Amino acid sequence: MSDLFAFKGAEGAGYAQPDPISDEFDFPASLKREKLPRWPRASEPEIVRHYTWLSTRSHGIDSGFYPLGSCTMKHNPRVNERIVQMPGMNDIHALAPASHLQGMMAIFHEMQEMLEHCAGMDTVTLQPVAGAQGEFTAMRCIQEYHRDIGESHRNKVIVPDSAHGTNPASAAMCGYEIIEIPSLENGQLDLDALRAVVGDDTAAMMITNPSTLGIFEPEIAEAAKIVHDAGGQMYYDGANFNAILGKTNPGLMGFDAVHYNLHKTFSQPHGGGGPGAGPIGVKAHLADYLPAPLVVAEEDEEGEVWFDWYDPPKSIGKVQQWHGNAGATVRAWAYYRRYGRELETMSEHAVLNANYLRHRIMNPPSETLANIHAMPTDGAPAEVVKHEFTLSMTPVKDSTGVTGKDVAKRLLDFGYMAPTLYFPMIVPECLMFEPTETESKEAIDQFADDFLTILTEDPEIVKTAPHDTPVKRVDEVWAARNLILRHPMDE
Amino acid sequence: MTGGSVKPPRRGGCGDIVVDQLPNLGREQEMLSAMGMSSMDDLFSDIPEGVRRVEPLDLPAPQTEEEILREARMLLGANISLDSRPSFLGAGLYSNFVPTMVPMLATRGEFLTAYTPYQPEVSQGMLQAMWEFQTMVSELVALPVSNVSMYDASTAAAEALTCAVRVHDRKATQKSTIYVSELVPPHRMSVIENYTQGAEIFIHKLPHGVDGLLDLEAAASAEGACAVYVEQPNAFGLLDEGLVQLKSLIGENTALIVGVQPVSLGLIAPPGDYGADIVVGEGQPFGIGPTAGGPIYGLFACRDAYIRQMPGRIVGLSMDSDGERAFTLTLSTREQHIRRHRATSNICSNETLIALMGAMHMALLGPEGLEKLARRNAGACAATKSAVLALEGVEAVHPEGVHFNEFAIRLEKPAAELLDFLDHECDITGGFDLSQWWPERENELLICATDQIDIEDIEELAEGIQDWQEGYE
Numbered sequence: 026m027s028d029l030f031a032f033k034g035a036e037g038a039g040y041a042q043p044d045p046i047s048d049e050f051d052f053p054a055s056l057k058r059e060k061l062p063r064w065p066r067a068s069e070p071e072i073v074r075h076y077t078w079l080s081t082r083s084h085g086i087d088s089g090f091y092p093l094g095s096c097t098m099k100h101n102p103r104v105n106e107r108i109v110q111m112p113g114m115n116d117i118h119a120l121a122p123a124s125h126l127q128g129m130m131a132i133f134h135e136m137q138e139m140l141e142h143c144a145g146m147d148t149v150t151l152q153p154v155a156g157a158q159g160e161f162t163a164m165r166c167i168q169e170y171h172r173d174i175g176e177s178h179r180n181k182v183i184v185p186d187s188a189h190g191t192n193p194a195s196a197a198m199c200g201y202e203i204i205e206i207p208s209l210e211n212g213q214l215d216l217d218a219l220r221a222v223v224g225d226d227t228a229a230m231m232i233t234n235p236s237t238l239g240i241f242e243p244e245i246a247e248a249a250k251i252v253h254d255a256g257g258q259m260y261y262d263g264a265n266f267n268a269i270l271g272k273t274n275p276g277l278m279g280f281d282a283v284h285y286n287l288h289k290t291f292s293q294p295h296g297g298g299g300p301g302a303g304p305i306g307v308k309a310h311l312a313d314y315l316p317a318p319l320v321v322a323e324e325d326e327e328g329e330v331w332f333d334w335y336d337p338p339k340s341i342g343k344v345q346q347w348h349g350n351a352g353a354t355v356r357a358w359a360y361y362r363r364y365g366r367e368l369e370t371m372s373e374h375a376v377l378n379a380n381y382l383r384h385r386i387m388n389p390p391s392e393t394l395a396n397i398h399a400m401p402t403d404g405a406p407a408e409v410v411k412h413e414f415t416l417s418m419t420p421v422k423d424s425t426g427v428t429g430k431d432v433a434k435r436l437l438d439f440g441y442m443a444p445t446l447y448f449p450m451i452v453p454e455c456l457m458f459e460p461t462e463t464e465s466k467e468a469i470d471q472f473a474d475d476f477l478t479i480l481t482e483d484p485e486i487v488k489t490a491p492h493d494t495p496v497k498r499v500d501e502v503w504a505a506r507n508l509i510l511r512h513p514m515d516e
Numbered sequence: 517m518t519g520g521s522v523k524p525p526r527r528g529g530c531g532d533i534v535v536d537q538l539p540n541l542g543r544e545q546e547m548l549s550a551m552g553m554s555s556m557d558d559l560f561s562d563i564p565e566g567v568r569r570v571e572p573l574d575l576p577a578p579q580t581e582e583e584i585l586r587e588a589r590m591l592l593g594a595n596i597s598l599d600s601r602p603s604f605l606g607a608g609l610y611s612n613f614v615p616t617m618v619p620m621l622a623t624r625g626e627f628l629t630a631y632t633p634y635q636p637e638v639s640q641g642m643l644q645a646m647w648e649f650q651t652m653v654s655e656l657v658a659l660p661v662s663n664v665s666m667y668d669a670s671t672a673a674a675e676a677l678t679c680a681v682r683v684h685d686r687k688a689t690q691k692s693t694i695y696v697s698e699l700v701p702p703h704r705m706s707v708i709e710n711y712t713q714g715a716e717i718f719i720h721k722l723p724h725g726v727d728g729l730l731d732l733e734a735a736a737s738a739e740g741a742c743a744v745y746v747e748q749p750n751a752f753g754l755l756d757e758g759l760v761q762l763k764s765l766i767g768e769n770t771a772l773i774v775g776v777q778p779v780s781l782g783l784i785a786p787p788g789d790y791g792a793d794i795v796v797g798e799g800q801p802f803g804i805g806p807t808a809g810g811p812i813y814g815l816f817a818c819r820d821a822y823i824r825q826m827p828g829r830i831v832g833l834s835m836d837s838d839g840e841r842a843f844t845l846t847l848s849t850r851e852q853h854i855r856r857h858r859a860t861s862n863i864c865s866n867e868t869l870i871a872l873m874g875a876m877h878m879a880l881l882g883p884e885g886l887e888k889l890a891r892r893n894a895g896a897c898a899a900t901k902s903a904v905l906a907l908e909g910v911e912a913v914h915p916e917g918v919h920f921n922e923f924a925i926r927l928e929k930p931a932a933e934l935l936d937f938l939d940h941e942c943d944i945t946g947g948f949d950l951s952q953w954w955p956e957r958e959n960e961l962l963i964c965a966t967d968q969i970d971i972e973d974i975e976e977l978a979e980g981i982q983d984w985q986e987g988y989e
Contacts, residue, residue: 026841029648029879039882040615045895046971049902052894052918053757058785061883062655072879073617079641080626083633087625093634100537101629104581109807110619113592116599119809120607120948122939128594129808142574154667154810155865157852165710191864193857200714203857241562270573272560277567288865296869297642298632298664298829300811303865342706346608346670347809355588362584366575367535374538376559377547384551409559437638442631448853465539466547489837494637497836501636504834504846508823510661511651 027078030512032067039066063514082495083297084442090464090472092382094413094445094457095189095237097267097289102363105292105356114355119347123333129351130332132358133320136304139361143368144263144283145276146306152316152349156264159284159303160195160231165341166307166314167229167258167282168199173314173339176256179228183252185214187238187449192231192262201228208451212238212405219251227257234278235265235411237449237457238404239379249279258282258311266290267461268376268412271369275306282307287350291357302353313339318348374462375412378469382460383414385473393474396481399424404452413459415452422454425484429454432479434498435490439475535578596945598806602973603945604900606922606964607751608669608701608798609806610777613968614873615880618803622873632829632868636844637836643843646868647831649875656781656878656886657795658788659817663828665799665871666814666863670704672796673745673775674711675827675861676816680743680771680794681717682825682860687769689740693718697730697746700775702953708745722746728754728914736765747775748787751953752962753897753922754914755784763791771822778802778815780920782890794818801966803874813867813874824850827861829868892967896974897921900965903978909985913960922964924950924957931961934984942980 067075085091091098109115113128123130137149153159164182171179182196183204193203206218214232223230230252235241242248249259261275261283267290275283287293288301295301307315318334325331364371389397404415418429433443433456445457460469479487491498535541544556553559560568579587598611605611622628626641633639646664653662666672677694685692696708698721712719722744723731730746735758738744744766749755763772774787776797787795800812818826824847832846852859881889901923905912913924927934931949938946947964950957965974 030651034882037882037884039885040880042885042888042892042967045888045891046969047895047899048891050894050898052755052783055757055760056755056785056918058781058783059789061782061887062652062786064652064655064881064883064886065879066882066884067879069615069617069880072876073621075879076621076645076876077624079645080621080624082639082641082644083626083630084635084638085626085629087629091629091631093631096631098629098631102537102581104585106623106628108585108588108592111589111592112600113595113597115805115807116597116611117595117808118598118603118605118609118611118806118945120605120609120952121596121598121945122935124939125596125945126808128591131591131594139575154867155863157862157864158667158671161862190852190854190856190859191862194852194855194859194862197857197859198711198714198862200716243562243564246564246567269563271569273563273567273569277569279567294628294869295631295865296867297627297630297639297646297872298868299866300813300868300870301865341710343670343703344707344710345810346668346701346703346707347812350810351808352811355592359584359588362576362579362587363537363581364535365578366573367578368575369573370535370538370541373556373559374540374544377540377544377556380551380559381547407562409562411562433635434637437635442638443635446634462538462540466543468539491637495640496637496840496842497838499636499836499842499844500834501844501846504832504844505849507832507834508846509833510647510823510830510846511654512648 027075029065029075030514032065032071034066034068038068089440090468091442092444092458092460093442094459095264097459097461099292099461100463101292101294102360105359108359109352109355114352127332130320132355134322134332136354136358137320140285140304140306143270143274144306145274146283147309148312148315149304149306150315150319151304151354152345153303153305154345154350155299155301156284156286156303157191157195158344159305160191161198162316162344163260163282163284163305164196164199166311169314169339169341170311171228179226181226182228183222183230185232187236187451188231189233189237189262189264196231212236212240212451214242214244214248216244216247216251219248223251223255223257225256227252227255229258229260231260231262233262233265235268238415239410239413240405240407241411245278264289265412268372270372272372282311287353287357292360293353293356300350300353302350313337314341316341316344371462378460378462378464379410379412379414382458382469382473383410385470386476389477393477393481397477398480404455413457415455415457417452418454418456421480427484427487429456431487431490435479435487437491438493441472598945599968601943601945602976604947604963604965604977605945607948607962609809610801610966611806611968612801612966614804614877617880618873618876621876622869627869627872633845636842640843643831645872645875647833647843649871650831652875652878653815653817656778656786657817658786659795660820661823662817663826663830665867666816666828667867668812668814669775669796669798670707672814672816673704674708676773676794676796677708677712677743677745678715679822679825679827680773681715683822684742684769684771688742692716693720693741694743695720695722695738695741697722699724699751700747701751728752728917729756730758732758732761732765735762738766738770741770743771743773745773749777749780749920752914752924753919755918755920760790777921779890779893782886783894794822799871799874802877804870811867811870813870823847825860827863828866889967893921896965896967896969897923900963900969900974903974904963904981907978907981910981921966922962924960924962927959927961929988930958934961934981937984938980942976944977944980946977
């Protein structure tokens, strides 16, 4: 075990720095710090070994298959990391003159146009730094649009009960009241339920398509018509965009605004929780409200292109103080260049892999099936799924007492990250799988075999899993009751 | 595309597959057959005719890693970096030096390519690293609790304010009311306004004297409100002794929220020691360069009373089923994936990896290293200030002020003209034109000197300013 606060080097131990260029400063006594923070005193080799040890106790995509549904855990090309470490990225300043940022702005401009094209939107801003912030930003634009056209009474936002938690949370932060509508038995959007709640107080509907069940909503165009007829706006949660590039787009489906997750669809690494980036695209009627600034291109008489900042005339202002996660934008640019128009092939393979994994799990070889205590059921009946699918472990639980969580924990023993657990909430004992396009057939076959093996195992082994991980099952209740949120030092 | 067939694998001129990221390219038929399908189109048969895309994506052909790298080098090479010339631009983002070890270790795949640690049994490394980060931030600002990061200083300040309203509004005599320093930069203020308008929070501005320091008499009127937000140092780089008394003026039921430049805390009293309830700030100087403003990370630390209303992820110590020490995310019942529209915040993805880089940087520095880094910044600022203020035609905006990192000067002509001259004639990035924030400050320039400024840089700046003045005299 390595404890950062156990490094007790001599006073002054640590990273060596040049001396100050002047000592001619003084601060009032009342503002002087009396006691330095109790940070470790360690040499570089000790710190390197500490963090290397920590890294061996973490699991990333690089470590193994990561079928975490809704999160699109695809391979992260390393050239992207190389690029953001290059001169001209790490040490540029958001407030520098535009003439100092022409290269970055060229990349921004290309990304704005590419994202507009892929989603069928008119204008894109790259400022929001996460998917949830993209949702918040778009809902703010819709709110200002309604205020502007004299419809500020529209104070309700409709979300299906299968929606990501960020959708209602983001709308509520804008001050909206949330109306949650139940899904149909088959997991699809219930148009009658939608018709029953829309009205002249409807500001917007927020929905992802394919849905969180991995199913393409067949009635999406009709849903958009219902909301639009009531005077509301359609918001597209882009978390599942990886499934549909080149096949359809939110504009064709009738959406007015959309966010993209550059950390899902465009391979910005998830970094253990972030950074992400959540640009949004909107149709023309919302473009004047976007956060400032956007990048515009101007051509002079000699054909030289110059990039400049542009503040939309009725802008909501800023949602992040600078230009969003510029580094994520540059990584996503490098990723998109690698595929270009073959982004469509990328989506095809994401969907191919998801359907193949679903097929392999749900059709076990007969000799395996004979040993399986109970098979899971489809979270939603469908001929084909898109980039992800859900399974209900209820039959397994009923037959052996093994829960979805137990199976998820047991998968960790096989070197896999667990699928998304207990989401969406409309599927009981839900496991949600998203293999992504960057897994090979062999990796998927092996995962399916291992998953099925778990269903044949002694239930006690599964219920007490994991067994072969750095720690055994962690007591989350104890953590919440005791709240030890920092190192106690010597106290 | 016509149905019924599998597209041939995409190949380049030498028979190579163009996209090298897809293991199953060219092997689609095998997988389709296993499922009883014949074509990739079968996989998309569920998309209704009316919403199908007819034309293929109008995007360029795929590129190889080599080609992308070449183009990236060309494009990013067109940017002008702070470290490529003497640069005195700060105003919230600070040129720094990140030890080589930091990006090398943070980009280890186990950290870089992990998701939020929802499965603690295989995420102990990142969880422990974040718990250590929480500890170092807690020590730095002298408050017991830190979260794992916010997006940046502006969203940290905004969510600190909404958090304080949730905690204090019941007892507040000034309902849903907050007081914010008038010197908060407009971009940050805009974020605060966007985040607070939904909860119908009233914002009063706190005035300052001509000395740039908070008007304490006016600040006392915030008593009974939900929160007060001030910054130390403020937007002019001024350290304000008056803030030490602020908590006693506003009382127990009003949250004191202080925004900091974290490096300054190597020399300056941590706000927790003078009564701050929540401390926020731009973590950027620890761990990552200015990066055009992102990804960076916001600091958020608070007293225990705010824990259940705070935004963001937090790691707690626990134990596993064998009773061994183990870490896990905790207090998730505050969060959107559980609480949905009643969550304390919509934040989900945050800036964990950048906070990890910050933690590595802090751990390498150690206590005395932090102090030295603060001295380097204070020293560079002092040396720059004395050199610039010695020039004819330059006066201090706050002559009595005590500064950290940056200070404002008043010129005889618009600051924008000097900045253009320094940029084009001297290859110097001279600072920030304060009229971009406050139009009435047309002749005022904010000059920032961090640890990356040396004596020669200062001499060049002073000469440049002198040359400019001689040019217009």
